[in-house]
Amino acid sequence: MAGRRLKDNGFNPALAYALLTALFLLFSCYLFDKTIGAPYIYLLVSLLLTGKLSEERRNEWLKYCFKKPDYRRIRITENTLVAFPFLLFLCIRGFFLPALLLGFFSVLLALLSLKTTLHFTLPTPFDKRPFEFSIGFRNTFFLFPVIFLLTAISIIAGNFNLGVFSLLMVFLVVMTYFTKPDPDYYVWVYNLSPGRFLWVKVRMALVLSSFVGLPVVVALGIRFSSEVRLLLLLLLLGYAYLTGMVLGKYASYPDRLSLPKSILFGLCLAFPVGLLVLIPVFYKQSVARLKIILRR
Amino acid sequence: MIKIENLTKRFGKKTVLNRLNVVFEAGKVYGIVGENGAGKTTLFRCIAGLESFEGKIIADKLPIKNHLGLLLTEPFFFSKITGKEYIRLLCQARGIKTGAIDDRNIFDLPLDQYASTYSTGMKKKLAITAVLMQKNEFFILDEPFNGVDIHSNMIITEIIRKLGETWKTTIISSHIFSTLKDTCNEIYVLENGAFVRRLQQEEFGAFELEMKEMLIGNKIGALDL
Numbered sequence: 084m085a086g087r088r089l090k091d092n093g094f095n096p097a098l099a100y101a102l103l104t105a106l107f108l109l110f111s112c113y114l115f116d117k118t119i120g121a122p123y124i125y126l127l128v129s130l131l132l133t134g135k136l137s138e139e140r141r142n143e144w145l146k147y148c149f150k151k152p153d154y155r156r157i158r159i160t161e162n163t164l165v166a167f168p169f170l171l172f173l174c175i176r177g178f179f180l181p182a183l184l185l186g187f188f189s190v191l192l193a194l195l196s197l198k199t200t201l202h203f204t205l206p207t208p209f210d211k212r213p214f215e216f217s218i219g220f221r222n223t224f225f226l227f228p229v230i231f232l233l234t235a236i237s238i239i240a241g242n243f244n245l246g247v248f249s250l251l252m253v254f255l256v257v258m259t260y261f262t263k264p265d266p267d268y269y270v271w272v273y274n275l276s277p278g279r280f281l282w283v284k285v286r287m288a289l290v291l292s293s294f295v296g297l298p299v300v301v302a303l304g305i306r307f308s309s310e311v312r313l314l315l316l317l318l319l320l321g322y323a324y325l326t327g328m329v330l331g332k333y334a335s336y337p338d339r340l341s342l343p344k345s346i347l348f349g350l351c352l353a354f355p356v357g358l359l360v361l362i363p364v365f366y367k368q369s370v371a372r373l374k375i376i377l378r379r
Numbered sequence: 380m381i382k383i384e385n386l387t388k389r390f391g392k393k394t395v396l397n398r399l400n401v402v403f404e405a406g407k408v409y410g411i412v413g414e415n416g417a418g419k420t421t422l423f424r425c426i427a428g429l430e431s432f433e434g435k436i437i438a439d440k441l442p443i444k445n446h447l448g449l450l451l452t453e454p455f456f457f458s459k460i461t462g463k464e465y466i467r468l469l470c471q472a473r474g475i476k477t478g479a480i481d482d483r484n485i486f487d488l489p490l491d492q493y494a495s496t497y498s499t500g501m502k503k504k505l506a507i508t509a510v511l512m513q514k515n516e517f518f519i520l521d522e523p524f525n526g527v528d529i530h531s532n533m534i535i536t537e538i539i540r541k542l543g544e545t546w547k548t549t550i551i552s553s554h555i556f557s558t559l560k561d562t563c564n565e566i567y568v569l570e571n572g573a574f575v576r577r578l579q580q581e582e583f584g585a586f587e588l589e590m591k592e593m594l595i596g597n598k599i600g601a602l603d604l
Contacts, residue, residue: 204461204491213468214460221459266455271429272472274445376429378442 099342104168106349111172113353120248122173122181127252129169129185131259133162133192158193165189209291214269215284216291219260226256227295234299238306246303247317253299254321257292258328264337270376277373281330281366288329289322296321323358327351330365336372380405381426381443381517381548386434388421388572395421396432397572403550405439405516408543410559411552413569419552420452422569423519426550438548440516445473448510450520454502462490462497462505469509483512486531499526507535518542520551524558536561556587 115121136158145154166189173182205224209216230252237246273280300318304311331340331348340348344365351357381403388396395418403409411419424430428444440446456465463480470477484490486504488497494505503525510518523535539562542549553559559566560583568576578586 204493205459210461210464211467213471214457214464217464218457218459267429268449268451268455269468271427271444271449272469274473375431 102346106346107168108172110349110353115172115176118248119244122176122178124248124251125169125173125178126181126185126188128255129166130188130192133165133189136161136165137192137195155194159190162189162193208294212287212291215260216257216287219257223256223259226252230256230295231299234302238302241306243303243307243310246299246307247314250296250299250303250314250317250321253296254292254325257288257295258325261288261325261328261332262340264332264335264339267337267376270336270373273377275377277370277377280373280377281333281369284333285326285329288325292321292325320355323355323362324352327358327362327365330362330369333369333372334365336369337376381436381438381550383426384435384437386422386425386432386436388418388425388430388432395572396425398434399572399574401567401574403548405548406543406546407564408539408549408551408562410563410566411550411569412556412559412566413552417569418572419569420521423449423521423550423552426519438517443517446516448513448515448518448520450503450506450510450518450523452521452525454506456494456497456502456505458493458495460494461492462488462494465494465505466490466509466512470512473513475513477512480512484508485534500528500531503527504531507538511538516547518547518549518551520549522553523551524553524555532558556590559583560587 111121111125114124118124142158145157149157166185170182170185173179173185205221207217207220207224209220230249233249233252234246237243237249270280273283275283296318300314304314307314327348331344334344335341347357347361351361383399383401383403386396386399387394399422411422413419421430425432426436426443427447427449428442436443438446460468466480467477480490486501486508488501488505488508490505494502497505503523504527507520507523510520520539523539524532527535536558539549539551543562543564551559551562563583564580566578566583566586567574568578576586
């Protein structure tokens with residue numbers, strides 16, 4: 084399927100895999116050189132990716148198609164494949180404990196199917212606003228106590244980098260709320276021009292992400308008062324990436340963000356200045372895409 | 380009023396709708412019947428602006444989409460959105476204040492539960508409730524009776540009648556002819572992307588008999604029951 088998607092985007096799969104490997108290595112080296120929290124970021128990112136494969140409906144379908152032993156084999160293989168690059172890099176860098184943890188949790192997640200349809204309704208502070216945050220929060224609610232715990236540990240231990248990592252996690256988690264394109268009905272229904280629609284979406288993303296991001300910034304700012312400027316800069320960067328993500332969601336609408344655009348966005352993680360170009364480009368493309376559905 | 384002039388829709392080389400001309404007037408309920416694949420849903424999507432097309436669709440309130448309550452055959456619900464949040468979303472999108480949603484829950488739906496856990500009929504009823512609360516001028520209801528129980532069927536029938544009485548333009552499709560008979564002022568028969576017949580209320584009964592004769596014929600007899 085990945086190969087098919089690459090071909091659909093006009094890429095030679097072999098070339099794309101080589102490019103993705105190079106980007107992964109580049110990003111990993113950069114991350115490990117820049118922050119001591121890198122092994123934990125690795126652990127979380129990898130588990131987030133493998134966790135997606137544990138989605139209940141997907142697993143029910145697999146169980147329906149395959150016998151139990153085959154199903155387990157498939158799931159363990161899937162998770163191992165996803166975790167493998169992260170595992171390898173952790174081992175190369177000598178972080179054996181996080182690597183061991185990653186291996187353990189990847190196999191454990193392969194044996195679980197995470198219920199996405201709970202029988203009780205999880206309350207969310209975002210239920211008054213449609214709809215990305217209420218759904219996203221319900222999908223990722225378990226990550227927020229972990230993030231706030233990391234913030235607390237960073238404050239108690241005086242580890243600023245860990246605090247920065249927790250802030251980074253807030254935005255990383257919130258950005259996952261904007262990865263899938265909405266069904267056309269959910270865009271069509273808006274009585275707004277494309278520009279106004281994008282403004283509403285971006286404003287909502289920034290305001291609601293502040294509910295979870297600002298407490299982290301304030302807490303860190305009080306504890307590390309000499310680093311307030313850096314914290315504000317990071318907060319602004321978080322907002323900028325989130326804006327890029329929201330606009331990126333509609334830049335290829337109704338399709339998913341194309342691979343070239345995803346790579347460009349990924350490059351901006353390493354070179355944030357690129358956002359100054361990418362955000363206006365995504366905005367223009369989004370307006371053009373949305374005009375078709377919002378202006379008839 | 381919605382006026383359609385020479386509406387043609389092609390998917391590649393296949394013509395799905397072929398030069399349709401029709402006027403849907405305010406205060407009337409129109410039924411569209413046709414076999415699966417006749418082009419009903421495509422016609423609705425064209426009117427809504429969800430599909431590109433050749434020809435013209437004009438209305439007394441433009442753009443149509445901003446005044447249109449569109450009920451899809453199978454409404455999509457995100458996996459973790461409650462009934463109440465869905466209604467709020469559809470109303471906010473049109474700039475409508477929802478007020479006390481529970482007071483307007485005419486189908487007694489469990490609005491605090493995730494909509495994705497609803498049965499087919501409950502999903503339909505939720506989608507209808509939301510579309511009605513948007514305060515639209517035009518309504519397109521694609522299979523509004525699909526999967527709903529008898530009690531709700533009666534309520535929906537009354538709602539559709541009321542839409543006609545309150546001067547709304549309403550277009551519905553249904554595979555249950557009796558529901559169209561009970562609600563519509565006119566019925567259009569869509570076949571291979573073209574309207575082949577236009578029926579007035581007094582012709583509904585004869586048309587139903589004709590359909591039975593044509594579609595069922597002596598097929599049942601072949602079973603030798």
